[in-house]
Amino acid sequence: MNYLHIRHYTPEGKMDPRGGFTVAFERNPVDSTMLHFAMAKCSKKDVYNKKRGRQVAEGRLAKRRHLMTVMIPEGKRPVEALVAAVRGVTDNYRILNLE
Numbered sequence: 650m651n652y653l654h655i656r657h658y659t660p661e662g663k664m665d666p667r668g669g670f671t672v673a674f675e676r677n678p679v680d681s682t683m684l685h686f687a688m689a690k691c692s693k694k695d696v697y698n699k700k701r702g703r704q705v706a707e708g709r710l711a712k713r714r715h716l717m718t719v720m721i722p723e724g725k726r727p728v729e730a731l732v733a734a735v736r737g738v739t740d741n742y743r744i745l746n747l748e
Contacts, residue, residue: 650675650710652703653731657693668693671702673710674731677718684719684727685710688735 653672657665674686689705691697709715719734721727 650707651728652706653728653735654699654702655735656697665693666696667691668695669697669702670735671699671706672731672735673703673706674727675710676727682721684721684730686717686719686731686734687715688717 651674653674655670655672657668659665669691671689671691672686673689674684677683677685687706687709689702689709691702717734719730721730
């Protein structure tokens, strides 16, 4: 299982300690051209906690709750397909890191 952390940045370019998204993702074991993922959103009222975000997103993925699937286009890396899929949901956020 892999994780993607997405954080909000201020117009001045500083990372906001509040809010953000954690995405847990894995390849479909039957069809490697498909990527399954689940997201956890941290409220802008709460301080982002990477560990808690991973727990929530991983739990949703494991239980197949709030599961989303994206096809990996030929010649693209899985993370590129994932970033394209979550781009609309995470407007005004930047991808912080990939684990």
